[in-house]
Amino acid sequence: MPTPKRSLDLDLSRPSSGRIYDYWLGGTNNYAVDREFAEKQLALAPEIREAVRENRAFLRRAVRHAAEEGIRQFVDIGSGLPTQGSVHETADEVAPGESRVVYVDNEPVAHAHSQILLEDTADPERHRALAGDFFDGPELWERIVGEGIDPRRPICLLTVALLHLLPSEREPERTLEFYRERLAPGSLLVLSHACVDTGDERAKEAFEEISDNYRSRTAVQGSNGLRDRAAIAEFFDDFDLLDPGLVWLPQWRPDDTFVGDPARTRAVAGVARKPGR
Structure with a gap:
């Protein structure tokens, strides 16, 4: 029997990362x-809108x-608000009726929608939405398994545009390590993360100001999650990065719809496989 859903209070006095992301997506x-x-x-960094759209396109390609x-x-985990091309829709395009998806978000509107x-959906029993937090760790994993995810078989774990929003003081790398350890060999970790090239001071200052604004207006407390490419790569640990590696969002197995400098998305993405299969 599925674990009872955790209730979350809707706070409309503060902006929500999931709803902000939804607005940027249109x-x-x-x-x-x-x-x-x-x-x-957007006034600080107009490229944000293009970046979130490219991030969504990366998610679809990875799934x-x-x-x-x-x-x-x-x-x-950190699925945000549902929009066109969601994980279950994309997976079912490849293998109709065969996939099982669990969405996790701690934002009440995202969870409700x-x-x-x-x-x-045609088969609502295959896909589930949980109210939960990335940092819930063992408790969240138990609930995920309770929703029909079999940890003995490969899983595609998605942490897309999530880790840079989390306070560094809470050491998200340790929590991600917990999830990685529970994945079966052959599983995939899909990850995207804000990233600023070394020497790009304008972008770095904009990111830091955006992060400061975000923390002051939302419930998230702690330092921002700005990391360079080497630090982001460490999230994969001993997983094997698939080609083309950790690259700018539009560069991950592109569909040739992006035009221009991929670095302007200010975010990198990668997919890695757990060895041993």
Whole structure:
């Protein structure tokens, strides 16, 4: 029997990362407080809107690749608000009726809309939405397994545009290590992360100001998660990075729709496989 859903209070006095992201994507599941904050961040870094769209496109390409490799279990932590091309939709395009997806988010609107979205699918029992937090670790993993994810079989674990939002003081690398250790050999870790090239002081200052604004206006406390490419690569630990490695978002197995300098997305992405299969 699935674990009872954890209730979360909806706070409309603060902007929400999930609703802000939805606004940047052109969605409608956001409020005035989110739109006001989002526009201020766009004034600092106009490339944000393009970056979030490229991030979503990367997620779809990575999920499609995992499904084509035969993986049928997907866990998306920090899934945000549902939008076109969600994980379960993309996986089912490759293997209709075979995939199982668990979405996890600690934002009430994101969680509620995920539940509504999944109720409208042809087979709602295959996909689940959990109210939970990345840092819940063992408790969250137990609930994920309780929703029908089999840890003995390969899983595609997604932490997309998540880790740079988490306070460094809480050491997200340790929590991610916990999840990596529980994945079966052959599993994939899909990750994207904000990244600023060394020497790009304008972008670095903009990211730091955005992070300061975000922490002051939301419930997240702690230092920002700005990391260079080498530090981001450490999240994969001993997993084997798939070609083309850790690259700018549009460079990961591109579909040739992106035009221009991929570095302007200010985010890198990679997919890595757990060895031993």
